[in-house]
Amino acid sequence: xxxxxxGAVIVGSTFLSPLAASAQTEVQFWHAFTGRLGELVAAQxxxxxxxxxxxxxxxxxxxxxxxxxxxxIAAFRAGEQPQILMxxxxxxxxxMSAAGAVRPVAEVMAASGAQFDQDAYIGAVKGYYxxxxxxxxxxxxxxxxxxxxxNRNLLExxxxxxxxxxxxxxxxxGVLDQLAEAGVECPxxxxxxxxxxxxxxxxxxxxxxxxxxxxFAGTDTELAFNGAAQVAHISxxxxxxKEGKFFYAxxxxxxxxNFRAGECALFTESSAGYAGIKAEAEFDFDVRPLPYWKAVxxxxxxxxxxxxxxxxxxxxxxxxxxxVAQFLSFLSSSPVQAQWHQDTGYLPITxxxxxxxxxxxxxxxxxxxxxxxxxxxxxQPTANSKGLRLGSFDQIRGIIDEELEAxxxxxxxxxxxxDSAVERGNKLLRRFEQANR
Numbered sequence: 001x002x003x004x005x006x007g008a009v010i011v012g013s014t015f016l017s018p019l020a021a022s023a024q025t026e027v028q029f030w031h032a033f034t035g036r037l038g039e040l041v042a043a044q045x046x047x048x049x050x051x052x053x054x055x056x057x058x059x060x061x062x063x064x065x066x067x068x069x070x071x072x073i074a075a076f077r078a079g080e081q082p083q084i085l086m087x088x089x090x091x092x093x094x095x096m097s098a099a100g101a102v103r104p105v106a107e108v109m110a111a112s113g114a115q116f117d118q119d120a121y122i123g124a125v126k127g128y129y130x131x132x133x134x135x136x137x138x139x140x141x142x143x144x145x146x147x148x149x150x151n152r153n154l155l156e157x158x159x160x161x162x163x164x165x166x167x168x169x170x171x172x173x174g175v176l177d178q179l180a181e182a183g184v185e186c187p188x189x190x191x192x193x194x195x196x197x198x199x200x201x202x203x204x205x206x207x208x209x210x211x212x213x214x215x216f217a218g219t220d221t222e223l224a225f226n227g228a229a230q231v232a233h234i235s236x237x238x239x240x241x242k243e244g245k246f247f248y249a250x251x252x253x254x255x256x257x258n259f260r261a262g263e264c265a266l267f268t269e270s271s272a273g274y275a276g277i278k279a280e281a282e283f284d285f286d287v288r289p290l291p292y293w294k295a296v297x298x299x300x301x302x303x304x305x306x307x308x309x310x311x312x313x314x315x316x317x318x319x320x321x322x323x324v325a326q327f328l329s330f331l332s333s334s335p336v337q338a339q340w341h342q343d344t345g346y347l348p349i350t351x352x353x354x355x356x357x358x359x360x361x362x363x364x365x366x367x368x369x370x371x372x373x374x375x376x377x378x379x380q381p382t383a384n385s386k387g388l389r390l391g392s393f394d395q396i397r398g399i400i401d402e403e404l405e406a407x408x409x410x411x412x413x414x415x416x417x418x419d420s421a422v423e424r425g426n427k428l429l430r431r432f433e434q435a436n437r
Contacts, residue, residue, distance in 0.1 A: 024053070024054070024055070024056050025054065025055050025056070025317075025319045025320055025322070025323050026055075026056050026057075026058060026320075026323075027055055027056070027057045027058070027083045027084065027320055027323040027324055027327060028057075028058050028060065028082035028083050028084065029045065029057050029058065029059045029060070029082060029083070029084040029086075029310075029327070030059075030060050030061075030062045030068060030071065030072060030082045030084070030085050030086060031059060031060070031061060031062070031068065031086040032061070032062065032063065032064055032065045032067070032068040032086055032088070032308065033061065034061060035276070036275045036276060036279065036344075037142075037272075037275065037344060038061060040275075040340070040343055040344060041059060042059060044330075044331065044336065044340070045057045045058075045059045047330075047336075048326075048327055048330045048331075051330070052326070054323070054326075055322075055323035055326060055327070057323070057327050060082075064252075065086075065087075065088035065091075065308065066088075066394055068085070068086055068087070069085075069087050069088070069091045069094070069394075072085040072087070072311075072313070073098075076098075076101050076313060076315075079315065081101075081313040081314075081315060082313060083312065083313060083316050083320050083321070083323070083324050084310050084311070084312060084313070084324060084327070084328075085310070085311045085313055086141065086308045086309075086310055086311075087138070087308055087309060087310075087311050088306075088307070088308045088394075089128060089305060089306055089307060089308060089309070089387070089388075090388070090390075090393040090394050090397065091393075091394065092128065092129065092137075092138070092309070092389055093215065093219075093389045093390055093391045093393065093432075094391065094392075094393075094394075095137070095138065095311050096131075096137060096389075097391065097432075097435075097436045100314060101313065101314055102137075102138075102311050102312060102313060102314060103312045103313070103314050103321070104135065104136065104137050104138075104312075105136050105137060105138055105139045105310075105311075105312055105328065106135050106136045106137070108312050108321050108324055108325055108328075109325050109328070109329075111318075111321065111325075112321070112322055112325030112326070114325055114329055118130075118134070118136065120350045120351060120352060121140065121349055121350055121351075122347065122348070122349060122350065122351060122354075122373075122376060122377060123377070123380065123381060124302055124304065124305065124376045124377070124381050124385075124386065124387075125140045125143050125305055125347060125349050125376075126140065127381060127386040127387060128140070128143075128304070128305055128309075128386070128387040128389075129309045132216065132217070137311075138309035138310055138311045138312075139309055139310045139328050139331070139332065140305075140309050140349040141307070141308060141309055141310050141331065141349070142272065142307040142308055142340075142344070142346045143305040143306070143307045143309075143346060143347045143349055144270040144271045144272040144305060144306050144307045144345065144346050144347060144372070145200070145270070145271055145290075145303040145304065145305055145306065145347065145372050145375060145376055146192070146195065146196045146200050146268055146269065146270055146271070146290050146303055146306070147268075147269070147270075147271050147287050147288065147289065147290055147371055147372055147375070148166060148266060148267070148268055148287075148288040148289065148290055148291060149259060149266070149267040149268075149269055149273060149277065149285060149286070149287060149288075150162070150166065150265070150266060150267075150285060150286040150287075150288055151259070151262060151264065151265050151266070151267075151281075151283055151284075151285055152283070152284040152285060152286060153262070153283040153284055154179070154184055154262070154264075154265040154283070155175070155179075155265055157182070158178055158179050158181075158182035158183075158184055158265070159178070159182060160175060160178050160179070160182075162284075162286070166266070166288050166291060167288070167289060167291060167292070168291055168292060168293065168294045169233070169236065169291045169292065169293045170293065170294055170295070171291070172188070172266065172291050173236070173240075175187075175265075175266070176188055176240060176245040176246075176266075177245070179245070179265050180243065180244060180245050184265055185244075185247070185263065186247040186258055186263045186264035186265065187240075187244075187245045187246070187247075187264070187265050187266060188240065188245060188246045188247065188264065188265070188266045188267070188268075189246070189247045189248070189249050189255035189258055189259060189264045189266075189267055189268075190246075190248075190249075190255055190267065190268040190269065191252065191253040191254075191255050191256055191267070191268070191269040191270065191273070192251075192252065192253065192269070192270065192306070193248075193251065193400075193401065193404050194397045194400040194401060194404070195306055195397075196268045196269070196290075197233065197234065197237065197268070197404075198225050198230060198234075198400060198404075199225075199304065199388060200290065200303045200304055201229075201230060201233055202225060202229075202230060202384065203301060203302065203303055203304045203384060203385035203386075203387075204290060204292055204297075204300045204301055204302070204303050204385070205229050205292060205293065205296045205297045205300070205301065206297060206301040206382055206384045206385060207227055207229045207230070207296075207384060208224045208227070208383075208384050209223070209224060209225050209384070209388060210222060210223050210224050210225070210388065210390060211224055213383040213384075213386075214383070214384065214386070214387065214388045214389065214390070215388060215389035215390040215391075216383075216386065216387070216389050219391060219429075219432065219433040219436055220433055221390065221429060222422075222426050222429065223390075223396075223421070223422040223425045223426055223429070224422070225418060225421070225422065226415070226418035226419050226421070226422045229293070229296045230418060231414045231415050231418055232293070232295075232296070232414075233293065234404065234407055234414040234417070234418060235407075235413070235414035235415075237407070237408075238407040238408060238410070238413070238414055241407070241408040241409075241410075242410055246408070247264065248405070248408045251401045253269065253270075253273075255267060255269070256269060256273060256276065256277075259277070259281075260276060260277055260280040260281055261280075262281070262282060262283050268290065270306055270307075270345070271287070271345045271346065271347065271371070271372035272307065272344050272345045272346045273345060274287070274344065274345025274369065275343060275344045275345060286367075286368055287367075287368030287369065287371045287372075288368070288371065289371055289374075289375050290303055290375065300375075301379055301381075301382060301384070301385045302375065302376055302377075302378065302379050302381055302385050303375055303376060303385075304385060304386070304387045304388070305347065305376070305387065307346060310328065310331075312324055332349070332350065334350065334352045334353045334356050335356070337349055337350055337352075337353035338353040338354075338356040338357045338360070341353060341354070341357055342357055342362050342366075342369075345369070345372070347372055347373060347376060348373065354373055358370070390429065391428070391429060391432030391433070391436065392428040392429065392431070392432045395428055396425040396428055396429075399421050399424045399425050399428075400421050400425070402421075403417040403418065403420055403421040404417065
């Protein structure tokens with residue numbers, strides 16, 4: 001597959017000049033959002049459709065991230081693929097290997113005459129979705145990063161200063177002791193345990209999750225998250241689980257319901273939890289940076305993104321790709337991105353959108369909402385912290401989940417569990433490598 005040099009779409013309040021296209025050309029957009037996020041996406045689509053009369057975007061929910069990816073693959077095999085498919089970040093390597101199935105966003109936008117400026121994207125965001133040559137493959141859409149959510153009321157009720165320093169896991173451990181002694185039944189819970197406590201942990205402490213620059217440098221990669229730093233962290237969490245200080249709710253975001261209900265004091269979760277927490281929490285809460293172990297790093301590096309990007313599928317007419325380009329331009333515009341960031345807690349994918357949010361006074365009026373942006377942009381990403389690009393990673397995450405659950409239940413020690421996860425995951429990586437030679 002040939003890729004073309006590109007960057008971020010730069011558009012203001014106006015669109016690109018209309019291109020030759022039949023009236024009301026339809027563009028199918030498959031996504032994974034429900035609830036409040038689904039409502040916000042529907043509003044974006046409605047606004048785009050109302051802004052011009054050449055194209056109609058039809059948005060369809062296709063299940064969770066894994067289900068949406070599988071639906072897209074099945075549809076392509078049947079010749080019924082949408083023009084735009086939302087794919088979560090761990091599906092990036094899978095999409096890159098799908099020769100003939102996807103059309104790089106760079107190519108789509110270049111053919112439409114759109115202007116690009118790759119430097120407009122936040123570095124840690126754009127790096128995840130570009131080729132090794134720096135060419136954009138898919139359009140970042142909903143990019144998030146993990147943060148620490150704090151129930152100030154529970155801390156205060158336990159006799160703890162709600163402004164206490166929680167920047168390090170060493171400090172968090174001490175607070176968990178106090179919360180447990182005060183009778184708090186859920187001192188700490190988490191969402192997306194592999195993403196937060198292994199994938200982002202590794203990046204934040206600048207240690208490899210896998211070889212070959214976490215898969216960016218080639219498919220002949222091997223997992224490396226059974227190193228001393230990761231094992232020490234998982235071991236500490238295992239002890240907290242044994243002592244009732246860490247409450248494990250499930251592999252996805254089941255713990256979110258417990259935190260929003262006011263049951264848990266501390267919660268490691270996506271910055272995109274903001275929309276739901278703000279809407280449902282009947283307590284005072286903070287957004288804090290993800291803690292780091294001072295024993296491992298003198299200061300944190302940067303976290304990596306979660307969420308999804310938008311891939312353009314092959315097999316459609318030129319007029320439909322023109323509609324795709326216009327819609328992606330709309331989604332990338334500063335006003336739309338700034339509003340999306342403010343409504344959801346997802347990162348603004350461009351520096352301009354972050355600047356617009358800051359200029360509007362949003363961060364001052366909503367303290368902590370800039371934590372994710374600062375956490376991602378303070379340092380330039382390293383080979384260990386620009387993201388992960390591993391084949392079969394959705395399945396590998398399932399293996400990691402199984403092994404972590406064995407630690408939380410006390411059935412395995414951290415080293416044994418991580419060694420097993422690496423060994424099992426490497427077998428999947430070898431199959432992926434063989435299939436994509």
